[in-house]
Structure formats: structure tokens, C-alpha cells
Amino acid sequence: MSNSINRRKFIKSISVLAVIPVLAPALAQAAQLDPGNAQAKAFKYTHKSEVAGKTCSNCQLFTGGAGAEWGPCNIFPGQEVAGAGWCSAWIAKA
Numbered sequence: 001m002s003n004s005i006n007r008r009k010f011i012k013s014i015s016v017l018a019v020i021p022v023l024a025p026a027l028a029q030a031a032q033l034d035p036g037n038a039q040a041k042a043f044k045y046t047h048k049s050e051v052a053g054k055t056c057s058n059c060q061l062f063t064g065g066a067g068a069e070w071g072p073c074n075i076f077p078g079q080e081v082a083g084a085g086w087c088s089a090w091i092a093k094a
């Protein structure tokens with residue numbers, strides 16, 4: 001009887017632990033860059049580029065995946081920029 005309860009508790013514990021690696025990346029996702037913050041303003045960052053042919057997604061400093069809506073940028077560590085965004089540090093992707 002007690003072995004059966006202990007086994008059930010053990011299996012429940014394992015189930016919870018198995019979910020953590022699945023949820024952890026989603027929880028660890030970086031915040032979206034606020035265009036109003038001082039550094040973003042200094043670089044004239046915007047979520048929607050108004051410069052023809054220049055967006056974060058085709059910038060060398062964008063490290064998000066191809067076609068990603070949001071992704072990391074080397075200029076703004078720990079935050080994500082919009083793939084459709086732009087800032088004055090834009091450099092053509094090599």
C-alpha cells in the first residue's frame with residue numbers, strides 16, 4: 001500500500017520535472033525592446049522601419065532567425081527587436 005503511494009508520488013514528481021525543460025525557454029524569452037527607453041531613442045529605434053529596404057531582419061546585428069517576427073540584436077542585449085524594425089546602427093547583412 002505505502003509502496004503504491006510512494007510510486008504514484010514519484011511518477012507525479014517525474015512528470016513535473018519533465019515539463020520544466022519545455023516551459024523554461026518560453027519563460028526565459030527576452031522582453032521586447034521599448035522604443036521609449038533612452039538607448040532605443042538614442043539609436044532612433046522603431047518597431048516599424050520607415051527606411052526603404054532596411055529592417056532589423058536584414059541587419060547584420062540581428063541574431064534572430066530568418067523571417068523571425070522578433071529576435072535579439074547585438075546593440076540591445078537582453079531584449080528583442082522587431083524583425084520589421086530599424087535603428088540608426090543598421091548594417092547590411094553580409
Ligand code: SF4
Nearest residue numbers: 056059062073087090
Ligand atoms: S542594430 Fe538596429 S537595425 Fe540592426 S537589428 Fe539592431 S535594432 Fe535593428
